[in-house]
Amino acid sequence: MRFIHDFTLVNNAKYAADVSVLTLQNDSDLPQIAAGQFVEVRVDNTPGVMLRRPISIHDVNYSKNQIKLMVQNVGKGTDALCRLAVGATLNVLYPLGAEFPVPEQGKQPLLIGGGCGVAPLLYLGRCFLNNGITPCFLLGFRSMSTLIETKTYSELGEVMITTEDGSVGHKGYVVNHPVMCSETPNFDTIYTCGPEIMMKAVAKYAEQHGMECYASLENRMACGIGACLCCVAPTVEGNKCTCVEGPVFNSKYLQW
Amino acid sequence: MVNLSVDLGELLLKNPVMTASGTFGYGEEYADFLDISALGGIIVKGTTLHPREGNPYPRMAETPAGMLNAVGLQNKGLFTFVNDIYPRIKHYETAILVNVSGSTVEDYVATAEKINELKAIPAIELNISCPNVKEGGMAFGTNCSSAFSVVEAVRKVYKKHLMVKLSPNVTDIAEIAQSVENAGADSVSLINTLLGMAIDVKTRRPMLSTVTGGLSGPCVKPVALRMVWQVTKAVKIPVIGLGGISCASDAIEFMLAGASAVQVGTANFIDPTVTLKIIDGIQEYMSENGFTTMDDLRGAMNI
Numbered sequence: 001m002r003f004i005h006d007f008t009l010v011n012n013a014k015y016a017a018d019v020s021v022l023t024l025q026n027d028s029d030l031p032q033i034a035a036g037q038f039v040e041v042r043v044d045n046t047p048g049v050m051l052r053r054p055i056s057i058h059d060v061n062y063s064k065n066q067i068k069l070m071v072q073n074v075g076k077g078t079d080a081l082c083r084l085a086v087g088a089t090l091n092v093l094y095p096l097g098a099e100f101p102v103p104e105q106g107k108q109p110l111l112i113g114g115g116c117g118v119a120p121l122l123y124l125g126r127c128f129l130n131n132g133i134t135p136c137f138l139l140g141f142r143s144m145s146t147l148i149e150t151k152t153y154s155e156l157g158e159v160m161i162t163t164e165d166g167s168v169g170h171k172g173y174v175v176n177h178p179v180m181c182s183e184t185p186n187f188d189t190i191y192t193c194g195p196e197i198m199m200k201a202v203a204k205y206a207e208q209h210g211m212e213c214y215a216s217l218e219n220r221m222a223c224g225i226g227a228c229l230c231c232v233a234p235t236v237e238g239n240k241c242t243c244v245e246g247p248v249f250n251s252k253y254l255q256w
Numbered sequence: 257m258v259n260l261s262v263d264l265g266e267l268l269l270k271n272p273v274m275t276a277s278g279t280f281g282y283g284e285e286y287a288d289f290l291d292i293s294a295l296g297g298i299i300v301k302g303t304t305l306h307p308r309e310g311n312p313y314p315r316m317a318e319t320p321a322g323m324l325n326a327v328g329l330q331n332k333g334l335f336t337f338v339n340d341i342y343p344r345i346k347h348y349e350t351a352i353l354v355n356v357s358g359s360t361v362e363d364y365v366a367t368a369e370k371i372n373e374l375k376a377i378p379a380i381e382l383n384i385s386c387p388n389v390k391e392g393g394m395a396f397g398t399n400c401s402s403a404f405s406v407v408e409a410v411r412k413v414y415k416k417h418l419m420v421k422l423s424p425n426v427t428d429i430a431e432i433a434q435s436v437e438n439a440g441a442d443s444v445s446l447i448n449t450l451l452g453m454a455i456d457v458k459t460r461r462p463m464l465s466t467v468t469g470g471l472s473g474p475c476v477k478p479v480a481l482r483m484v485w486q487v488t489k490a491v492k493i494p495v496i497g498l499g500g501i502s503c504a505s506d507a508i509e510f511m512l513a514g515a516s517a518v519q520v521g522t523a524n525f526i527d528p529t530v531t532l533k534i535i536d537g538i539q540e541y542m543s544e545n546g547f548t549t550m551d552d553l554r555g556a557m558n559i
Contacts, residue, residue, distance in 0.1 A: 002288045004528065042526065050473060051318050051525060093528070220316055222323060223525040227281035229301075229327045230316035239309050239330060 002096060002225065003031060009088040010066070015149045018073040019116055020082040021058060024090055026065040033060050034099030035124035036216055036248040039069065040224035042091040046080040051222050052093060053077045054243070056120040056193070059152070067094075070119035070148075096224050097247050100124050100214050102131060103189045109133065110187035112174050112202050114140045114194025118148055120216055124191060125156040136160075136187065140174035140198065143167045175201045185209060192216070196256065203251035213251040217242050258542045260535070262296065262517050262550050264443050264494045267379045267417035269296035269351055269517055272550055273507065273535045276498050276521030277302055277355035277381060277421070278327065282345050289528040294535070296517060297351035299381050300341075303371075304356075305363045307333035311388060317454045317463035322473030322500070323522060324452055326466040328388040329357055334367050338374065346376035353419065357383040359392035361409050369413040379416055382407065382441075385423030385448035387470045394448075397423040400435040411440035419496065422446040422487075424476075429483045430490035437491045445496035445519060446487060447480045473522040474500045481513055488514025488555065502530065504537020511538075512557040516550070 007024035015021050040052035059068040073082045084090070100120075103109050109128065111121045118139050125135035135157040141147045144167035153159045161169030162177050170177050175198075179185070192202045193216035206213030219242040221231035226244035233242050234255040240246065260271035274297035275283075282300045283292045292298065310330025317324045332341070337354070345352060354371050358364040364382065371380055384397030384406055396406045407420055420436045422429055424447035433444050449470025454463040480499020488495045497515030501507050502523040510518050523530045547553045 004289060048320050049318070050321060051323060220314055222316055222325075222522075223279075223285075225281075225285050225528070227279060227285045228316070228325070228525060229278075229310065229330050230325055232310070232313055232315065232330070234313070239313075 001031060002094065004091065004093050007067070007090045007092050009084050009086055009090060012082075012084060012086060015070065016146055018082075019148055020071050020073070022069045022071060022081065022084065024067050024069065024092065028065070030060065030062055030065050030067065031095060033057060033067070033095045035127040036100035036120055037095040037097050038224075038247060039067070039092050039094040040096060041069070041081065043077045043080050044091070046076060049077040049080065051077075052224060053081065054096075054218070054221055054224055056216065056218070056247070057095065057123055058119045059123045059126065070116060072116035093224055097243055098245060100191050100216070100248050102127070103133065107133075107189045108136075108187045109189040109191055110136055110138060110179070112138045112140075112190060112192040112194070114174060114198040115142070115146065116148070117194030117198075117216070117218075118153075120193050121191065122152055122156070125153065129156050138162070138174050138177055138179060140194065141168070173201070174198060175205055180205060190214070199251075200256060203254075206251060214248050215251050215254065216247045217249065218247065257548065258539050259549050260539060264417060264516060266442065267351060271296040271535050272511065272517035272538065273531050274299055274351070274353075274496070274517060274519045275524060275531060276519040277383065279521040279524045282341050283348055283352070284345060286524070286528050290532055293349035295350045295531055296535075297353055298348070299353040299355050299519065300345075301331055302329045302355045302357045302383050302386065303331050303334055303337050303367065304329060304358055305334050305367045307331065307336065312465040314463065314465055315469070317469070319452070319454055319471065320475060322471055322475035324454055324464060324469040324471050325449070326388045326464040326469035328466070329386055329393070334370055338370060342374055342376070346374075351379065352377055353379045353381050355381045355383050355421070357386055357389075357393060359389070361406050363392070364406055365409050365413055368410045372414050372416060377416075379419055379442075380414060381419040381421050381445060382410055383421050383448070385421050387423070387425060387449055387451045387468070388466060394423050394425060397432065397448075398426050400431055403432050404435040404439045407436045407439035407441050417442045419443045419445050421448055423448050424479060424483055424499075425451045430486045433487045433491045437493050441493060443494040443496060443516070444487060444491065445498060447476070447483055447499045450476055450479065472500070474502055476500045477506060481509055484510055484515050485513040501534070502526075504534045504541060507534050507538055508541055508553070511550070511553045512555070514555040516554055
């Protein structure tokens with residue numbers, strides 16, 4: 001069941017130069033939200049912005065009826081969202097899309113994020129922890145200036161960082177990190193979200209090592225509920241809507 | 257007391273608000289948000305004889321007060337519609353129309369003939385105006401003789417209400433409307449999307465994989481309204497207005513210009529419940545302004 005609810009913005013925190021984390025509070029109880037699902041937020045009073053903006057769910061706090069959205073300022077719509085003042089009302093269509101599947105018992109997942117794509121991995125890690133699996137994060141950024149506040153991730157499990165210029169953590173891309181170069185990897189399932197080029201490299205690694213890899217896509221979309229067919233991704237079974245059959249796909253299913 | 261029902265001749269609508277093809281799926285996508293049976297009608301996604309994968313991604317770009325799409329009639333085909341989808345949706349107590357498209361006259365005819373057998377489908381909307389397919393689609397609807405031919409051929413096999421959806425990408429939409437009326441159409445719906453394009457200046461690449469696509473949303477409303485007004489003066493069959501309708505006053509404008517009913521499209525993406533608000537708003541407007549039937553409102557523009 002999906003809903004349209006008005007939320008109140010209770011906090012707007014800057015996590016990086018162009019990334020804000022919005023904390024939204026609902027008056028009523030939240031529906032069950034799975035890791036990997038997203039919302040479609042209506043952007044009001046913004047010239048040139050008509051369609052809702054799809055944003056992945058960064059975190060959920062059921063006891064406070066709060067959800068967090070990590071928003072990167074990449075255009076007029078997200079710029080307006082990043083500038084919202086506490087107290088603003090946001091009309092939210094949610095929870096949308098398919099979730100990250102829970103790993104089988106005994107599996108050791110690695111959660112690989114790039115840039116603002118780290119967003120859904122926090123709630124995924126929290127869900128894993130609630131299921132008795134300690135998450136391990138590998139997060140890639142361009143440089144220290146684009147690094148996102150990772151303290152909340154460290155509270156859940158180990159965090160490894162790469163930056164392209166080496167200003168923080170290991171120098172290089174996520175696939176260059178020593179954990180990905182070991183001949184005996186200490187993980188066996190990958191969950192990833194970030195730039196498509198990074199996810200493709202990660203999927204290739206998973207394929208070479210015979211691991212399952214679940215990738216979360218962020219295709220441009222209009223409706224978010226499988227009606228407009230704008231957000232399709234090519235799969236082994238033809239074009240599939242990212243909004244209802246994704247955003248999370250098994251990488252083996254994708255033809256990208 | 258206001259009566260919102262509309263008689264299109266063999267097609268009765270409980271109210272004048274329908275949903276436009278390609279923006280409302282098969283209705284079931286929206287069932288979490290509204291009672292589908294409260295609508296005047298739903299027009300399901302363009303259906304072709306054989307399944308179609310549509311165009312490659314990217315297929316959509318937002319533009320000022322509108323959006324471009326180049327979906328290209330992705331659908332699961334007639335067989336899957338009839339066997340899997342129809343049984344799931346036929347219980348909706350609303351007029352369910354199937355938007356029928358094709359690459360050849362034979363495709364249109366075969367699809368229409370099969371849908372004629374479906375009891376819960378009282379009408380089809382013949383799509384001779386899709387701008388996003390290489391073959392067929394708009395090619396039929398931008399020329400009087402080809403529009404006449406395809407409608408005439410479908411008319412022979414389709415016995416229920418035949419609505420024909422017109423393209424705005426023509427010099428004179430009224431003469432196309434007259435051609436399809438002469439070929440036996442029971443009503444016309446207009447407008448389909450306007451051909452447009454957008455370019456990303458950073459990458460210098462087109463925003464759509466197909467370069468051009470169909471423009472919809474509030475930005476097209478004045479064009480659509482003008483065309484509806486022109487067509488209602490040119491034909492005797494009912495005209496269904498669509499193009500950028502986002503609120504009750506938009507819908508009322510179309511009916512004042514002469515439309516018998518309206519379709520709501522792109523606005524469903526922003527507010528999945530917008531159709532219900534439009535129905536309520538029309539009712540309120542009519543009672544405030546002394547209109548009791550939809551016939552009273554139709555064409556009531558003061559010039």
